[in-house]
Each structure stands twice: as structure tokens, then as C-alpha cells.
Amino acid sequence: MGRRPSMREWLTIQQAAFLVGRKKTSVYDWVKSGRLPSRVGVNGVTEVQSQEVLRVESSVKRGRPRGTASRNGENK
Template sequence: MKEWITVKEAAVLTKRSRRAIYEWIEDKKLAMVRDDRNHMLVLAKAAVRLSHEIRPGRPRGKPTRRP
């Protein structure tokens, strides 16, 4: 396995959406660097570890609609 992978590869590896990977990066839960072509790269091991720690889906107790 490569050490640094693209966001798309991380999404496939973790079986999550690319949006979820971007949110992890924005929330500082996942480290990111940019390559020479300005592509975002994340640590593969960290993405897999984080995918096991964070459950998929909407958190319980959050309403789906506004009252």
C-alpha cells in the first residue's frame, strides 16, 4: 500500500464518500499534503484507522428536519 493516497483513493479504500474525506481534512482529523500537481494527498493508514473510529451515517439524536 502506498503511504500517501489521493482523496478519491482514500474514499474507495475506506468505503466512504469523497465528501466525508474532505470533511475529515477540514476538521483536522486527517493530515493532508499537496503534491507537485496540487492534488490533495492523505496518509493511507490514518484514513483506514479513522474510518474504523468514526461510524458512518447521521449521529443519533440529530433531527432530519427543522421544526
């Protein structure tokens, strides 16, 4: 049986967003709010741990918050 390639431990914000299918701004929001720890890598780029990204993403609901007006002005 073949060995599966391992996931990198540290990812850039862009890589993390791609991993979980979210926008970069969402990942930056998680960092800013303190939900997702980060570090500045040797190249000066913000990095996050891949396992932490998966943990945080699974706890965050997708979509518009309940009671927020839609584009046509209706609440759902």
C-alpha cells in the same frame, strides 16, 4: 508464499474514499476538521496517508447522528 502488494503511502482523496468505502466529502470533512493530516502533492492534488485514513475511518461512526430526522420525518 507470494508477496502481497504493498499499499501506497500517499493517496488522493478519491483513492482514500474508495479504500474505506466512504464518500469523498467524508474524507474532505476529516481533513477540514483536523482529524486527517494532508499535503498537496507535486501535481497540486490533496493527498493523505493511507494508514491515517484507515485509522480515522475506524474511529468514525457510520450513519445518521442519533436524533436526526429521517426522510419520513420520524426520529429513530
